[in-house]
């Protein structure tokens with residue numbers, strides 16, 4: 001297990017992740033606050049009503065719970081993660097009437113095709129071995145008309161980008177170019193593909209046609 005994956009599995013990180021680690025590191029990496037990321041996640045995924053939402057690599061549920069608050073009726077949000085310490089924090093800190101958590105591997109999702117109206121994966125594809133396979137799994141469980149949104153690393157096409165790839169490789173974090181995810185979504189037949197880059201992070205979203 002590489003340094004990044006070991007760190008994510010550590011109980012000490014789970015304890016400080018939502019309040020300190022994520023706000024500080026993601027602000028440095030993107031210039032964006034967790035609050036604005038949460039707000040944009042709800043609008044990008046077009047959450048409302050009785051939608052079914054899957055939050056892949058949910059960590060301590062810091063997005064899962066927020067996403068669930070945009071839902072009503074029979075709507076629910078499931079957070080999936082493989083880290084026991086992270087899921088223990090999710091259950092302690094981010095429960096609610098429309099939230100559930102599941103331990104599992106993003107590369108093999110235990111759901112039928114087309115189960116969810118919205119699927120997201122924030123801040124994790126660079127940690128997951130076989131991130132392309134994991135993204136294909138997200139696409140598999142996305143229903144017609146559904147929305148997908150990811151946030152992951154971005155390698156600028158300049159010396160700074162080269163440096164980020166070296167540091168990423170050393171720590172076990174993968175750094176993606178600009179084409180990987182838009183091309184993957186397009187090849188899967190998705191439409192409305194949008195990509196925003198903020199410093200070292202890219203935000204990509206799309207719709208599966210009806």
Ligand SMILES: C[S@@+](CC[C@H](N)C(=O)[O-])C[C@H]1O[C@@H](n2cnc3c(N)ncnc32)[C@H](O)[C@@H]1O
Nearest residue numbers: 008057058059081082083086105106122123124
């Ligand atoms: C940086 S946290 C992201 C938490 C949250 N989504 C956010 O944006 O703040 C990354 C999470 O990815 C999870 N993870 C890494 N590989 C995974 C895999 N193969 N399957 C499920 N979860 C995984 C880790 O356990 C960790 O909780």
